[in-house]
Amino acid sequence: MQWRELPPAIYFEDSGSPVERSSYLIELHTDDGGSYDVVNDASSPAARECCAQQSSARHNWEMNYQEAAIYLQEGENNDKFFTHPKNAKALAAYLFAHNHLFYLMELSTALLLLLLSLCEAPAVPMLRLGIFVHATLELFALIVVVFELSMKMRWLGFQTFIRHKRTMVKTCVLLVQFVEAIVVLVRQTSHVRITRALRCIFLVDCRYCGAVRRNLRQIFQSLPPFIDILLLLLFFMVIFAILGFYLFSPNHSDPYFNTLENSLVNLFVLLTTSNFPDVMMPSYARNPWSCVFFIVYLSIELYFIMNLLLAVVFDTFNDIEKRKFKSLLLHKRTAIQHAYRLLVTKQRPSGISFKHFEGLLRFYKPRMCARERYLTFKALNQSNTPLVSLKDFYNFYEVVGLKWKAKRNREHWFDDLPRTAFLIFKGINILVKSRVFQYTMYTVVAVNGIWILVETFMLQGGNFFSRNVPWSYIVFLTIYGVELLLKTTGLGPVEYLSSGWNLFDFSVTLFAFLGLMALAFNMEPFYFIVVLRPLQLLRLFKLKKRYRNVLDTMFELFPRMASLGLTLLIFYYCFAIVGMEFFAGVVYPNCCNTSTVADSYRWVNHTVGNKTVVEEGYYYLNNFDNILNSFVTLFELTVVNDWYIIMEGVTSQTTHWSRLYFMIFYIVTMVVMTIIVAFILDAFVFRMNYTRKNQDSEEDNGIVLEKEISKEEVIGIIELYKRTSAATETAQLQKIVLQMDKYGQMSTVFLGRRSRTKSDLSMKMYEEEIQEWYEEHSRKEESQPPLQEPASASSSSLKPLSLRQRSQTVI
């Protein structure tokens, strides 16, 4: 506690000038302040407030804070440093293009463009729009995209813009779309517009779709080994096709192998097992031993090479995940180094003072309050000196995400209540926490589950729309209601709802109650809510550790799974557009009477006796008539079963080249699905290894950090803020002092909490390797200036000095 004895002024003091000046500042001084206003306009309100009264030195520092914050943001978002804004003009554009309003605009234009396909040519009947309307809408959206791109160009500069691949592709697609939209508008008729499939690029490029971009990159990185094994697969397929042709084509009742093409197509379908016993049957009927051919084929292709495919993708995936983690870690480290250099002063080059740290946070996280800023500073500062050294500053990203709360001294929410009430609540608390209560509830849930099952089983008749509420429903709901009430009162609403499981219970019970209301008031679609009741049973899975593990991992995985799903949807969109352009309207009832799959497309009205029997094949519903239908059809193709019926139906109405579309789609979804499987495998195996490695450590709910703040420290900070006359901050801090006074404490303990991310787990798993990476990284740094990015070499803003070199020159 050595540093607390120093007068606060020392570590809050605004002393000296920075070692390195922000590049914007250099730019500003040469520009003579031309774009100066823009900067302040775009920056956060807090920054603007401060700027009004700043001295020149202060102004210098503000610029440094801003650039440091940008570096840290780039580190966090994994933006490459060669896109770092290089001068004040670029900064203005950067700030304009980096806020949620802009991101939302980006996202909504992209979505608008994608949704247009609902209303264009083969439109969903209810949403059909005139050509004039949708073409105008499209042009409007495209103009917005042009605006976005021009902002980006302003920020990146022409040189970098040209070199940024993704942006260039986007620009090209934009051009093509523009031309086509105008052509449509002029001709007043839609032509074959397969290029619409490229519209998803606008979505992929959105800031919010970073996860999708990462997934796509990962898919493309996994492609080379995938293709290798795919070739092996196709090779065996060709060999077996030739063999099958020789073996089975003499059998004239076998339609599957009569030509080499049929032989190939049917073995491709067999790979997906979709036509399995059928394709074997004609030859099997003739000679039972012909099954050997199919068994060998399936064993090699399906059970061996397909699994090999998974193994190879899984392995690559594993490897990529680790490399990605490594590069992100080092990228963040570099970003922190950049920021650090902008925040240390010439007088004290060994660390960052709170003054400057606070300035940084004002830009990096404008919404953070003064107390949190100081706590973050204290949490970072592990050496107990007034300055945060570079070594401590490296933990910036881990610490800045913490949510701080004063540690309550009261154990229960009812501790302050009068004695009688306290005893009652304490009793409820003990009851609620007891094992007996828990297991009773589990039993009730289990009984409820069996009840529902039996009840449903008895309903066979179908008259389950009876108007009176079943009494069992009311009984169970009452029990759940009482439980909810007891738990809320016993634990306090805040603690009760802080557990995910309780939240789940709460919402399910609420829904059940709504269902009861609906039932009581005779609302028609009540059963949607009634059937949610069995979800209560999910609580039973809390009992076992493996389920808790699995369900926790499931929740952790959810964002990533959603992004993978979105990636799949983007592929769907492309294929749906292509499918609609080529196959819209080709499939209809009784369309394919000449093909082998005629039965599935049949729609006949028999009159047997005096009853009309409809014989329906239903497959004509799996068409590409509009984008929604296409999506459903593509999902059916993804599930793979009976996909050849859809393929053959379309093929019989078009050419046999249509099969290529379906086969390519199969291979693409196979890639994506394999990636998804690999991802789930990887995530779970990782998680289980992690729990196995940390078996002895207690179960934890995320990262928790504890920091104590003394009263004098708070008063010191208030002094500092008073000097800069930041009224709101001062008031906030004053409140803490008041509270301390009220309870007569000399200090308060704050708890910083955040949930554990994959990155935290990886940090722990690769602990030893990380040190190696760091050493390797700093060795590289020493041998060549690392901060000099290829693209920024021409700009004068980034000093090529490495940190070590710099500190040497200072000493």
Next chain:
Amino acid sequence: MQWRELPPAIYFEDSGSPVERSSYLIELHTDDGGSYDVVNDASSPAARECCAQQSSARHNWEMNYQEAAIYLQEGENNDKFFTHPKNAKALAAYLFAHNHLFYLMELSTALLLLLLSLCEAPAVPMLRLGIFVHATLELFALIVVVFELSMKMRWLGFQTFIRHKRTMVKTCVLLVQFVEAIVVLVRQTSHVRITRALRCIFLVDCRYCGAVRRNLRQIFQSLPPFIDILLLLLFFMVIFAILGFYLFSPNHSDPYFNTLENSLVNLFVLLTTSNFPDVMMPSYARNPWSCVFFIVYLSIELYFIMNLLLAVVFDTFNDIEKRKFKSLLLHKRTAIQHAYRLLVTKQRPSGISFKHFEGLLRFYKPRMCARERYLTFKALNQSNTPLVSLKDFYNFYEVVGLKWKAKRNREHWFDDLPRTAFLIFKGINILVKSRVFQYTMYTVVAVNGIWILVETFMLQGGNFFSRNVPWSYIVFLTIYGVELLLKTTGLGPVEYLSSGWNLFDFSVTLFAFLGLMALAFNMEPFYFIVVLRPLQLLRLFKLKKRYRNVLDTMFELFPRMASLGLTLLIFYYCFAIVGMEFFAGVVYPNCCNTSTVADSYRWVNHTVGNKTVVEEGYYYLNNFDNILNSFVTLFELTVVNDWYIIMEGVTSQTTHWSRLYFMIFYIVTMVVMTIIVAFILDAFVFRMNYTRKNQDSEEDNGIVLEKEISKEEVIGIIELYKRTSAATETAQLQKIVLQMDKYGQMSTVFLGRRSRTKSDLSMKMYEEEIQEWYEEHSRKEESQPPLQEPASASSSSLKPLSLRQRSQTVI
């Protein structure tokens, strides 16, 4: 080379008595040699020869050698030490039951019992036997099993026999089978004999089926986590079944959800995707949004939980593999310690002399020649003293498998030929090894592949049974023949055939040649060989490292894959027997006209105009009428596609409880298949990690060890053998001396080689952990006597002293 200067007598000398005496010997001396003859009868001929002239001390040693060899065998085969034969009588039975003749008998009786089901009641038509015949055969086989079991009992002793679970189960099954066989023989009619499914236990218990036993154990160990996730899966299924019933049963044209049972069954089938678009179609036709139900169901169940299942099994599998490796390693270590104690003398307790090592090997590997024994001893002995210490002896299993060959001084086989011939062959050698030659051959193979494809494509007509040999066939075959000739002469036949790839080329070319012969002589089924031609194309895959890796791993995996396949077949057998007992003869053409799958079982003769059109559903072929048919049907069920047609067909002819059979079969194959996938995944990921870890080390062809032997050493050993008058050994060694004299060498270098096993890879991968295991193991040893197995506690044969304790007492 310090120890070479000692006179050979010192380290070959037969000095002193053993520290510990073989338990059989103790037994023998108390028994006064009653069972003495038995021992000699059963042991190897080499041992018998020696025994004729032994002194009493020598006899003591022989017994020690034998017990040490048994310990080492037990270590190798992972036999627990509590089954170690404890006295001379047990030893006789042990030796009788542990040789290949006995193993073969075991295997053949088990196979006979299994194959009987080909001829029993619902027999394969061609193989039907009278009840009297097959029941007698069965009784005969069962009596052989009784004999085997009695031998085992004699070896294990009654106490251990009772405690050995597998053997007890076998005994019970045997009893049941016996009773049933007699009942059949008496009643002269087969009753429902589901117990026949238990016959596979006889196969599983065979010594040769150790891999199958390990697989089964692994499957059972993976079951608990599997069942946990399965419950989660079934839980969601039930919830969705209730939901589906409420949602879709009002639609009367929807036969899939009209009762809760149907709803459940169809969702179970949907989990396998087998009925996918069909089950959705009726409701989809009514309301397009109902597809959401199916999409959500499939996403949760198929794409999430099923993959979770794989992840959990994969993780467990990984863990089990490692634990298995660890326990096997420690088991081997303990076995080596046991053996070591029996081989050291009281005078020199620090190591084993060659004399005793040689004695051990005579029992452990009777077929090893004297030279190899000495080389093994030298390879083990790394400390260059006349004795092998315990530390060196720990490498026993790694070294004893090496195949020793004198290192040839000649580089090529033609080095000794006259100058002209040498130059010619040298030229061929250089040509064959050149890249140009290789790539030319690849091009030829590729052209051949395209040629075959085009040729087959042109054959559309079907008249490919033309009598003249196509010239292209001859041309390509000639090229391959010339290549083969050049390679054989250039590299020498031995070196040529030592590479797996060359062997492959050779056999494919040979087959192609046989095909040509068949073609020339107009043999009918020639196309079997013709179609093998494309296999030549596999050579193209040599070009890329990944393929080499994949194919190498494939070959390494092959034995394990085969054992997994066999395990699956055993499950098939059980299900086939049960299926035959219940469903034999229930399915026939037009059997299921009342069910929903009637079309698939239809067999109608239409007369359209004047042509007879046969409308055939073929599914009646997927029946359980005999065991071969059952196997094919079960394979179809394994592939899963359209399995519900088979299920519904059988169900419509029997009761709806039959579905249980099919569902249980699905779950069982799911377990086995998941294990297979996990195994392939694990093996490949392991292999790839291994190659990644050892990237810089050159590609190696297994384990190679080099040892030099000097002439005087050989002469020393000859002396030793002369003393024991082992004539064949002496002659053999004399030959080496002669050869050395011929070339005027003072020493010869020998190379020991063996292929790399999974265990070697694991040793390298877990290098660090292995040291920890050893330490932990020896710590445990110190704290409690480890050699005292629970079962052997009563016998006096095993000294409870640990090795360290012992050496302390000696000192």
